[in-house]
Amino acid sequence: MSRHFFIAPAASASTRWADAFPGARVLASAVQVPALQQADTVWLSSAVPDWQPRLARLAAGPAAPPVVVLALQPSQHEALLALDGGARGYCHALSAPALLREVAVVVHHGGLWIGPELMGRVLGAFRRAAPAPAAAPDLDLLSPREQEVARAVASGHSNKEIARLLGITERTVKAHLGTAFEKLGVRDRLQLALRIGG
Amino acid sequence: MSRHFFIAPAASASTRWADAFPGARVLASAVQVPALQQADTVWLSSAVPDWQPRLARLAAGPAAPPVVVLALQPSQHEALLALDGGARGYCHALSAPALLREVAVVVHHGGLWIGPELMGRVLGAFRRAAPAPAAAPDLDLLSPREQEVARAVASGHSNKEIARLLGITERTVKAHLGTAFEKLGVRDRLQLALRIGG
DNA sequence: TCCGGCCTTGTCCATCGGTCCAATTTTCTC
């Protein structure tokens, strides 16, 4: 039995939600229900005046339920506010029941639901905040072949796998690793992976 | 009948995917298969050298299948590249089969799957302590003692050192590691370190 | 009280990983 809670102003068009999720509970915006913490999904209308602090309270805590913000007039600005506030989804309040059920499945399984047009904007915003990391200087200490082997090790491969990947003998892999250990001052493959991977 | 395609280098750990999706097809990185356009989900390893142009080709078109990029060493930078390239998900290549199935459900229903670390960035840095609930946080799968051992391994310590550190027998360290490997679905200490981070 | 998970340790054994001895070939620089 799935537990869905809708939080919306009194006169809202909650019939869509009732169609999509039979047995769901529709709450007046003023109500404070502790049971919300055990909900499968909380649908919060942005028509509720204090939806942002409500969202913050709902999304806090280790076992917080996924919250989807519903908007009668969706905007990218509001969508960013919702996602930044901890919402797991943002979609039109008048979406078809079938779509709402899709959204429920997604957020219930740990996914994030945002409109396709919003995705581009979100990615653009965060690419600016996450520049490409500089090349690790550690790797420059190694010869080209040693770098290949070292990267393969840092990817979790065994000597046998690396040998097959590079088309060389396992013995040769060991040789490259040995010199790589010495150059980087580590004692085994794990420490090497931590050096060039972290 | 779900159709899953995995594209990965020859010697990759594709057994995980086979566990998660019986009947799925594992493709060598060099193969070009038109049937990919009809796939339910395409899993693309970022260990494939030309994964970005491949992703672009896969994600293009009106009826493109959802593409999930798998990374042995997930980074926010690479995640952004993947999502910006049209990927619908980005997660660790060594994720447990159960988690991979969750990802499949999400993307198949139109959702977006991003790792807990990237989610934290999206949702704001100050609330990073309380990330998404469904984001199975690797370490939480382990018992307290197993976590201690796992963290020590991820710090580059040997079994003997860990035994001395924790005041237990080396045999016990092996026991904890064995169960940790099983719970996280990795095969050795290096992959465990890569999973939980250095 | 019984069951299950957790922590602990034991033995045995196959495999892996790292190091020592050594060698040949290629490639680049002086």
Add this chain to the structure above:
DNA sequence: GAGAAAATTGGACCGATGGACAAGGCCGGA
């Protein structure tokens, strides 16, 4: 061309690692 560095492989040795099989004590929930 001489020399140096890199890349390659061989063999052997031995410690580290991980799995298989077994078992005892502790503790909390059904």
